[in-house]
Amino acid sequence: MKINDSVDPKEDLDTQRVLPHRNFGLLTINTIVVIVVLLTIYSVADNKNYGWPIVGENLFDGLVLKGLMLTFELTVIALILGLIFGVCLALMRLHQSSVLRWLAALYIWLFRGTPLLVQILFWYNISALYPSIRIGIPWGPTFWSGNVNSIITAFVAAVLALGLHEAAFMSEVVRAGIQGVDGGQIEAGKAVGLRSRQVFFMVTLPQAIRLIIPAIGNRAIAVLKDSSLVSVIGAAELLFSAEVIYGRTYQTIPLLVVATIWYLVSVTLLTLIQRYIERMLANKARNADE
Amino acid sequence: MNKTRETGNAVITIKNATKSYGRHVVFSNLSVEVEEGGVLCIIGPSGTGKSTLLRCINRLEVLDKGAVYIDGERVGCKKEGNHYRTLAEDAIAKQRQKTGMVFQQFNLFKHLSVMDNITLAPRKVLGLSDSEARQIAVGLLQRVGLSDKAKAYPSELSGGQKQRIAIARALAMKPKVMLFDEPTSALDPELVGEVLTVMKSLAAEGMTMVIVTHEMSFARNVATAIAFMDGGSIAAYGTPQEVLDHPSNPRVRQFLSAIEYS
Numbered sequence: 034m035k036i037n038d039s040v041d042p043k044e045d046l047d048t049q050r051v052l053p054h055r056n057f058g059l060l061t062i063n064t065i066v067v068i069v070v071l072l073t074i075y076s077v078a079d080n081k082n083y084g085w086p087i088v089g090e091n092l093f094d095g096l097v098l099k100g101l102m103l104t105f106e107l108t109v110i111a112l113i114l115g116l117i118f119g120v121c122l123a124l125m126r127l128h129q130s131s132v133l134r135w136l137a138a139l140y141i142w143l144f145r146g147t148p149l150l151v152q153i154l155f156w157y158n159i160s161a162l163y164p165s166i167r168i169g170i171p172w173g174p175t176f177w178s179g180n181v182n183s184i185i186t187a188f189v190a191a192v193l194a195l196g197l198h199e200a201a202f203m204s205e206v207v208r209a210g211i212q213g214v215d216g217g218q219i220e221a222g223k224a225v226g227l228r229s230r231q232v233f234f235m236v237t238l239p240q241a242i243r244l245i246i247p248a249i250g251n252r253a254i255a256v257l258k259d260s261s262l263v264s265v266i267g268a269a270e271l272l273f274s275a276e277v278i279y280g281r282t283y284q285t286i287p288l289l290v291v292a293t294i295w296y297l298v299s300v301t302l303l304t305l306i307q308r309y310i311e312r313m314l315a316n317k318a319r320n321a322d323e
Numbered sequence: 324m325n326k327t328r329e330t331g332n333a334v335i336t337i338k339n340a341t342k343s344y345g346r347h348v349v350f351s352n353l354s355v356e357v358e359e360g361g362v363l364c365i366i367g368p369s370g371t372g373k374s375t376l377l378r379c380i381n382r383l384e385v386l387d388k389g390a391v392y393i394d395g396e397r398v399g400c401k402k403e404g405n406h407y408r409t410l411a412e413d414a415i416a417k418q419r420q421k422t423g424m425v426f427q428q429f430n431l432f433k434h435l436s437v438m439d440n441i442t443l444a445p446r447k448v449l450g451l452s453d454s455e456a457r458q459i460a461v462g463l464l465q466r467v468g469l470s471d472k473a474k475a476y477p478s479e480l481s482g483g484q485k486q487r488i489a490i491a492r493a494l495a496m497k498p499k500v501m502l503f504d505e506p507t508s509a510l511d512p513e514l515v516g517e518v519l520t521v522m523k524s525l526a527a528e529g530m531t532m533v534i535v536t537h538e539m540s541f542a543r544n545v546a547t548a549i550a551f552m553d554g555g556s557i558a559a560y561g562t563p564q565e566v567l568d569h570p571s572n573p574r575v576r577q578f579l580s581a582i583e584y585s
Contacts, residue, residue, distance in 0.1 A: 220383055221430035221489075225444035225496055226420040228413050235443065239434045 084287035091278060091291050100274030101295050107191055107260045107270060112253055114196030119203025126208050137204065144201035150262050152198055156190040157266040191263035191270075199256055206252060210245035211237060243314050250307030254300050261296075271295055328395030329402075334359050334531045335380060335500060340389035342375055349375050350555040352389070357500075357548070360529040364542035364563075367552035368578060373535040374427075374504050376552070380533065381422040381502060382415055393421050394499060420448065423493030427505040429485040431477040431492070437464070438473045441492045449496070456495075463491035467521050483514030487521055494525075501525065503534040537582065543567055551575050 077083060091097060125137035144152070160181040167178035185193075214237050222232035264273035272292050279288040330336040333356035341351040349372035357363045365373045378384040380391055382399045391398040399415055400407040410418070432440050441463060442456035451459070464470045467487040477485060486506055493501060503522065507515040519541050526532060526545045536542055542549055542563060549566040551559040551574075559572040570576045 215430075215433075217426060217428050217430040218432060221424075221426065221432065223383065223416065224381060224419060224422070224424035224426075225492065226416055226448045227444060228416045228448075231447055235447065236432055236434075243434070 082286060083290060084284060087284050087287035088290045088294075091284075091288060092294065094278065094291075096274045096278060097271070097291060097295070100269055100271040101299075103188075103269055104257065104260050104271040104295075104299070107195060107263065107268070108253065108257045110192050111195035111199050111256050111260070112249075114192070115199025115203040115252070115256070116207075116249070118196070118200035120207050122200060122204030123207035123211060126204065127211060141201045141204060144198050145205075149194065149198050149259055150265065153190065153194040153263055153266060156185065156194045157187065159185055159190070187263070187266045187268040190266055191260070191268040194263070195256060195260060198259075199252065202252060202255075203249075206245050206248045207241070209248070210241035213244045214240045246307070246311055246314065250303065250310075253303050253307070257299055257303065258296065261292075329397060330392045330395050331356075332359075333357060333392075334361070334394060335363075335533065336392040336395075337376070337380070338390050338392070340376065340379065340391070341387050342372065342379065342384065343387055348555055350552070353556055354389075355550055355557060355560070357531055357533060360531055361547045362526045362532045362534065362545055363548050363550060364546040365533065365535045365550050365552055366537070366539070366542060366578075367558075371552045372555065373552050377502050377504050377533060377535050380500075381419050381424055383424075393418070416448075420496055421499045422502055423490075423496060423498035423500070424502045425486065425489050425493055425504065425506045427508050429477070429482070429489050429509070431480075431485055431489055433477055435476075436473070437469070437475050437477070437480075437488050440477070440488060441495045444492075445495050459495055460491070463494055466494075466524075467491050468517075481514060482510045483517045486510065486518045490518075490521055490525075499531065501530055501532045503532065503536070505535050505537070507536070507538060539567065539579070539582065551578070553578070 078085075122137045122140060125133040126141075128134055128137075163181050165178060165180055166184070167175045169175035169177070218236050218240060219232055222236040223229075227235065260270055261272040263270060264276060267273065269277075275288040275292040279285045282288075330338075335357040337353065337355050340353045342349045343351075353376070355363070365376065367373055375384055379386050380393070380398070382391075385399065390400070396418070397407065398418055399410055401410055401414075431437075432443065435443065438457065438460055441460040442451075442453070445451045445456040445459060446453065460473070461470070464473055467490060469484060469487055469491075472480065472484065472488070477488075480488065490501075490506075506522070507518050510518065515538070519538065522532070522534070522541075523545055534542075534546075544563075546563050549559075549561065549563050550557045551566055551572070553574050559566050559570065559575045566575060567579065570579060
């Protein structure tokens with residue numbers, strides 16, 4: 034049997050150009066969307082109430098930049114606290130001791146189940162609950178004691194609230210990562226004689242980290258934005274600085290635009306860092322799914 | 324050394340082993356022994372507990388009743404007066420050094436290079452130096468014919484190459500016994516041969532092996548004993564000639580004709 038029976042040898046398919054299908058529906062949708070977007074941009078640029086010149090004047094204002102720095106500081110500290118504490122909580126959730134599992138579940142239930150704003154206010158007012166603390170042996174000698182009101186500044190309350198709230202979310206991320214590692218990898222680790230602690234640190238954790246990097250990136254973005262909530266207790270982060278300035282000048286909208294711009298710049302920066310880390314890890318292990 | 328032996332001279336002794344998942348009894352009251360240098364091939368229909376039995380030998384699964392002894396030492400338990408007590412995790416990990424295991428799905432450490440896959444346990448468990456462990460790995464890579472792959476990552480290897488590296492990884496711990504859990508079942512047909520060749524040479528060198536397999540001609544050529552598992556027990560046991568060539572058990576005959584082995 035000849036394979037080419039049905040093909041006319043004179044017909045050269047390579048020289049025949051194939052034009053794309055004419056999709057008028059798609060063309061119409063694209064046109065409408067472009068018009069709507071252009072109109073929106075025009076209305077934003079044209080609306081004097083945005084106060085673009087004032088936005089420009091305040092974008093690099095010293096107070097705004099100081100607020101931005103504090104926002105970064107709070108984000109980084111809360112993330113580190115959340116990650117360390119979150120790994121501990123995840124390990125407790127997966128521990129063979131039912132008491133530890135239960136304790137971790139209780140923590141997550143409490144800190145994930147209440148609004149961050151409420152937690153921030155609680156920490157800021159904690160001195161009403163515990164006016165003073167002391168470090169020492171119960172009913173024994175005191176080594177150090179202090180006035181809670183002076184220890185828990187707005188900054189400390191903000192760090193505590195953001196970090197402890199974040200730990201609850203991070204522990205779920207880490208737990209999912211650990212559980213997402215293929216069971217065969219753990220069995221292989223045991224089969225070559227590694228102790229369970231070695232299996233965890235040399236096999237499970239390195240693979241779990243790669244799985245949770247995208248989720249940690251998401252959490253970083255969430256923390257950065259949520260840090261604006263601590264403006265309610267007067268921690269002078271980005272939003273608070275904007276509020277201070279418009280409280281003085283009554284230029285509310287332009288200053289909110291300034292804050293918005295900086296939040297977007299920061300989130301974009303975090304996204305780029307996240308992408309870079311993901312690519313670095315991928316290159317390091319050239320790890321394809323098996 | 325023989326003072327501590329709790330069994331006869333066999334390297335592996337499985338005594339009255341029973342395992343069930345919930346109400347489902349996988350196997351019950353099953354006993355079998357493997358002599359030094361013996362190659363036991365476990366064959367039989369799927370779902371009859373062949374892999375489970377294998378995984379009980381190095382305590383990846385725990386028997387409900389009965390016992391496994393390697394070198395006369397009970398796996399996972401220690402004699403304490405006139406009863407037994409379960410060993411701590413670390414002690415069980417130490418016992419696992421005596422058994423190398425090769426999995427159907429290879430299970431190479433995905434995040435490590437071939438070299439690190441092989442040297443991880445010798446370094447971390449046996450405490451060998453980097454150069455000592457590397458020396459062992461180089462020899463093993465040569466032996467499985469993959470000297471050029473030391474720097475490769477598992478995802479860059481074919482199935483047959485992965486399985487040969489997995490064998491090298493297990494051998495690096497100088498085990499007394501090698502356990503193979505359907506080592507060629509996940510391979511493309513043209514890659515099966517290279518893995519079986521390595522296993523044959525191991526058997527020829529006198530390695531004690533337990534192999535769960537569907538490769539009948541391999542079992543026929545290499546096994547010193549064949550156990551046919553069916554219905555939660557060893558339905559037929561003997562030399563390859565006895566079990567495969569002149570099967571007296573009708574279930575063995577039915578199984579062999581179903582997989583078109585003649």
